[in-house]
Amino acid sequence: MTAIAFPDLDRSILSRRDEIIAGLSALLPRECLVTSDDERRAFETDALTAYRKLPLAVALPRTTEEAAAVMRYCFEHGVKVVARGAGTSLSGGAIPQEDAIVICVAKMTRILSVDYANRAMRVESGVTNLGITEAVMADGFFYAPDPSSQLACTIAGNIGMNSGGAHCLKYGVTTNNVLGVRLVLVDGTIVEIGGDHLDSPGLDLLGLMIGSEGQLGIVTEATVRILRSAEGARPVLFGFPTSEEAGACVADIIGNAIIPVAIEFMDKLAIEICESFAHAGYPLDVGALLIVEVEGSDAEMETQLAKIVEIAKKHGVMTVRESQSAMEAAAIWKGRKSAFGATGRIADYICMDGTVPTGQLSRVLQGTDEIVKSYGLRVANVFHAGDGNMHPLILYNVNDPEEQRKAEQAGEDILRLCVEVGGCLTGEHGVGIEKRELMNCQFTPEDLAQQMRVRAVFDKAWLLNPAKVFPLEGRIAA
Amino acid sequence: MIFSPASEAEACTIITDARAAKRPLAIEGGGTRAGLGRAAQAEATLSTKALTGITLYEPAELVIAAKAGTPLAEIEATLAARGQRLPFEPMDHRALFGAQGEPTIGGITACNISGPRRIQAGACRDHLIGVRLVNGRGEAVKSGGRVMKNVTGLDLVKLNCGAHGTLGLLTEVTYKVLPKPEIAGTLALFGLDDARAIEALSRALGSPYEVSAAAHLPAGIGSEKPRTLLRIENFAHSVDYRLRELQKLLAPFGEGLRLIEDEAHALWRDIRDCRFFAEPRDRAVWRISTAPTRAAAFVERLAAQRDLRCYYDWGGGLIWLSVPEVDDAGARAIRAALASSGGHATLVRGSPDLRSRIDVFQPLAAPLLKITAGIKAGFDPDAILNPGRMYAGI
Numbered sequence: 035m036t037a038i039a040f041p042d043l044d045r046s047i048l049s050r051r052d053e054i055i056a057g058l059s060a061l062l063p064r065e066c067l068v069t070s071d072d073e074r075r076a077f078e079t080d081a082l083t084a085y086r087k088l089p090l091a092v093a094l095p096r097t098t099e100e101a102a103a104v105m106r107y108c109f110e111h112g113v114k115v116v117a118r119g120a121g122t123s124l125s126g127g128a129i130p131q132e133d134a135i136v137i138c139v140a141k142m143t144r145i146l147s148v149d150y151a152n153r154a155m156r157v158e159s160g161v162t163n164l165g166i167t168e169a170v171m172a173d174g175f176f177y178a179p180d181p182s183s184q185l186a187c188t189i190a191g192n193i194g195m196n197s198g199g200a201h202c203l204k205y206g207v208t209t210n211n212v213l214g215v216r217l218v219l220v221d222g223t224i225v226e227i228g229g230d231h232l233d234s235p236g237l238d239l240l241g242l243m244i245g246s247e248g249q250l251g252i253v254t255e256a257t258v259r260i261l262r263s264a265e266g267a268r269p270v271l272f273g274f275p276t277s278e279e280a281g282a283c284v285a286d287i288i289g290n291a292i293i294p295v296a297i298e299f300m301d302k303l304a305i306e307i308c309e310s311f312a313h314a315g316y317p318l319d320v321g322a323l324l325i326v327e328v329e330g331s332d333a334e335m336e337t338q339l340a341k342i343v344e345i346a347k348k349h350g351v352m353t354v355r356e357s358q359s360a361m362e363a364a365a366i367w368k369g370r371k372s373a374f375g376a377t378g379r380i381a382d383y384i385c386m387d388g389t390v391p392t393g394q395l396s397r398v399l400q401g402t403d404e405i406v407k408s409y410g411l412r413v414a415n416v417f418h419a420g421d422g423n424m425h426p427l428i429l430y431n432v433n434d435p436e437e438q439r440k441a442e443q444a445g446e447d448i449l450r451l452c453v454e455v456g457g458c459l460t461g462e463h464g465v466g467i468e469k470r471e472l473m474n475c476q477f478t479p480e481d482l483a484q485q486m487r488v489r490a491v492f493d494k495a496w497l498l499n500p501a502k503v504f505p506l507e508g509r510i511a512a
Numbered sequence: 513m514i515f516s517p518a519s520e521a522e523a524c525t526i527i528t529d530a531r532a533a534k535r536p537l538a539i540e541g542g543g544t545r546a547g548l549g550r551a552a553q554a555e556a557t558l559s560t561k562a563l564t565g566i567t568l569y570e571p572a573e574l575v576i577a578a579k580a581g582t583p584l585a586e587i588e589a590t591l592a593a594r595g596q597r598l599p600f601e602p603m604d605h606r607a608l609f610g611a612q613g614e615p616t617i618g619g620i621t622a623c624n625i626s627g628p629r630r631i632q633a634g635a636c637r638d639h640l641i642g643v644r645l646v647n648g649r650g651e652a653v654k655s656g657g658r659v660m661k662n663v664t665g666l667d668l669v670k671l672n673c674g675a676h677g678t679l680g681l682l683t684e685v686t687y688k689v690l691p692k693p694e695i696a697g698t699l700a701l702f703g704l705d706d707a708r709a710i711e712a713l714s715r716a717l718g719s720p721y722e723v724s725a726a727a728h729l730p731a732g733i734g735s736e737k738p739r740t741l742l743r744i745e746n747f748a749h750s751v752d753y754r755l756r757e758l759q760k761l762l763a764p765f766g767e768g769l770r771l772i773e774d775e776a777h778a779l780w781r782d783i784r785d786c787r788f789f790a791e792p793r794d795r796a797v798w799r800i801s802t803a804p805t806r807a808a809a810f811v812e813r814l815a816a817q818r819d820l821r822c823y824y825d826w827g828g829g830l831i832w833l834s835v836p837e838v839d840d841a842g843a844r845a846i847r848a849a850l851a852s853s854g855g856h857a858t859l860v861r862g863s864p865d866l867r868s869r870i871d872v873f874q875p876l877a878a879p880l881l882k883i884t885a886g887i888k889a890g891f892d893p894d895a896i897l898n899p900g901r902m903y904a905g906i
Binding site: 196236244285291484485 | 570571572573574575595624630631634635637638647651652653654655657658659660661662663664665666667668669670671673674675679690691692711714717718719720747749750753801802803804805826829830854855856858873874876877879880883884886887889890891902903
């Protein structure tokens with residue numbers, strides 16, 4: 035028995051499974067509807083693999099209209115709907131249930147328009163994050179948010195979770211880089227919000243939609259802002275004796291009016307794991323590592339780096355290593371971006387995602403260490419230091435229920451600590467099923483009730499991704 | 513009647529009582545934007561003037577929080593003392609409205625007010641990271657917080673930024689801030705027509721030089737000659753380098769000239785605050801957001817039918833229009849033209865009569881209007897707070 039509870043299943047839906055599948059078959063061609071046990075298995079979990087639930091069926095619409103038809107059918111028949119992009123959620127955002135249909139946008143992968151003059155691009159929502167950048171890279175443009183899973187994750191999922199990435203210190207997260215969406219509401223109505231201009235009229239429904247974790251509708255198309263790439267970019271490795279010194283250096287860089295594009299932090303265990311996987315040349319004799327990336331012309335980067343090196347020296351930096359080539363730069367980022375995958379090679383892990391005020395980084399790192407040790411487990415820390423978004427990876431063995439319970443308990447304790455020092459439960463991975471029951475420690479009943487009254491405007495009957503975000507107790511429908 | 517709560521708890525009581533008495537309240541900050549939006553249908557005023565003070569400022573964490581009635585000037589001075597600023601360059605509406613008083617941070621938040629730097633740094637809503645508010649049920653509610661990255665729960669922060677006080681009385685807001693760059697430099701091109709100017713702006717904004725503002729002032733807007741302006745803010749050596757590169761890039765559009773900094777600073781302030789249209793006061797002023805490449809044709813279509821003055825900010829994507837206040841002040845024509853070019857129009861200045869007759873904010877598609885009404889009811893079921901300020905009946 036696993037720790038995270040799921041809502042009770044709707045037996046009447048389960049008993050009508052054949053009828054529902056027949057109904058959906060009338061709306062979608064055969065290759066767009068997954069019903070067999072084997073094939074449904076591919077949709078039973080996401081990157082929170084400790085939890086698995088087989089969906090009733092999976093719809094893979096090819097168009098907004100097909101998605102709308104499935105939504106309308108589900109609405110009329112009271113069937114729950116779980117939206118899915120590529121299934122890379124770390125918080126269980128795409129995990130379905132036996133009485134729910136998954137609507138997966140994986141077949142909607144067209145790039146609809148690229149408009150350099152207006153710096154905007156229209157895509158179907160199943161396009162991968164990296165796919166967007168790849169479409170415009172040859173012309174010197176890019177899409178800024180870059181979650182570690184960018185090779186696989188879709189813009190639909192990014193919008194659902196308001197994903198961030200390593201470079202959001204300078205460029206912001208998804209919500210700062212999306213200009214418009216085409217959205218299917220619960221009853222199948224199709225609406226447009228925003229467009230290729232700035233700011234949408236009326237209430238900021240676009241801002242509300244982004245990060246709503248599939249609770250308000252399904253996004254089938256998006257207009258994103260594309261930016262011209264900097265003349266050059268250079269990641270530099272800074273090795274420090276301790277995490278405290280690395281943390282103090284981060285605060286000092288920002289305090290000196292320097293905002294690098296990225297400041298990534300790794301502790302000793304994370305360095306070892308990533309280096310053995312990516313061979314990026316990370317120093318193994320240091321207690322903590324910062325990857326600081328600067329951008330601009332060669333002269334600009336050199337000037338800025340000289341200032342950063344000077345600051346780092348005040349904090350006892352042991353190693354400074356600049357990438358000497360594009361290949362070395364790529365290796366440095368490969369090591370960082372494969373941190374989760376590389377960790378998965380040596381153990382099962384759960385990845386926490388709390389954000390804390392950057393002044394509290396040292397304290398929370400120390401607290402994290404103590405908490406995890408008290409459960410007899412190990413933790414690797416790799417995170418976005420510039421914005422205080424921490425990612426402790428708690429290592430455990432998924433086949434040992436007692437260890438899983440301990441790991442989850444440790445994760446909970448860490449998140450409580452994050453909230454206690456003025457932070458939040460999740461910086462970019464979303465609440466999902468994972469942190470749902472912790473919402474009460476960040477929000478008052480009034481705060482949550484207000485969110486749920488907004489949610490109810492879109493979905494009174496709790497049909498959309500209902501197992502997520504809000505604690506199962508005390509839910510309201512209006 | 514004016515209520516001026518000095519605490520969030522007092523605000524809760526006042527709103528609870530107003531709800532029980534079914535007495536709608538018009539929310540007021542510094543009163544400098546009273547002319548923006550439809551007139552709220554209210555008998556009493558709820559003022560934030562006693563809700564003041566910076567509650568948190570951590571320069572090394574790039575975050576500031578203040579009670580809603582805190583004057584913007586106090587926040588800007590506090591930030592400037594530590595070499596920082598609000599990145600979104602909020603517009604000051606006083607010149608345009610001929611208003612007195614002090615803009616407050618709550619008013620800026622409620623109206624999602626940004627300026628020329630919006631094109632690069634993002635809007636007010638992109639920097640707002642936390643709000644506390646009292647909803648129309650008299651409950652204190654928070655959303656977001658004080659950290660840079662936060663996706664915990666639905667984003668009610670953005671929903672309230674630009675809601676014009678229709679969802680709640682903001683009591684405290686938290687912003688991320690940025691260091692003030694060492695210097696700013698402005699490049700000007702002269703004599704370009706609108707379409708060609710926007711082409712130049714697009715080219716500059718598509719360059720790697722991080723243009724922080726891009727505007728075009730046609731002939732007659734502050735000068736006889738059309739001026740096309742690009743600003744770069746950075747360390748001094750970078751600004752010098754980047755302006756030189758920009759000049760090379762834009763050579764096909766004419767020989768650019770770097771403006772004297774004081775002159776450029778004043779010009780960007782005028783652009784931000786729409787001072788060109790401050791006088792005469794009886795003309796209506798529209799603010800239109802559209803895709804830059806469609807802006808010049810949009811203006812041309814309208815200009816054929818009426819007397820209008822205009823200039824462009826945001827690389828051409830923000831059009832400021834001044835038209836005589838006759839009939840509907842161009843509302844039908846503007847919105848008909850937008851139907852083909854995409855975007856939205858807000859009547860920023862108009863007489864109370866005009867603002868009661870036409871849609872001040874862009875009319876919404878039926879499903880979005882229904883959602884908007886639902887959200888309003890979810891925050892303020894008895895329509896106590898600024899009723900009708902944005903849309904009639906909401």
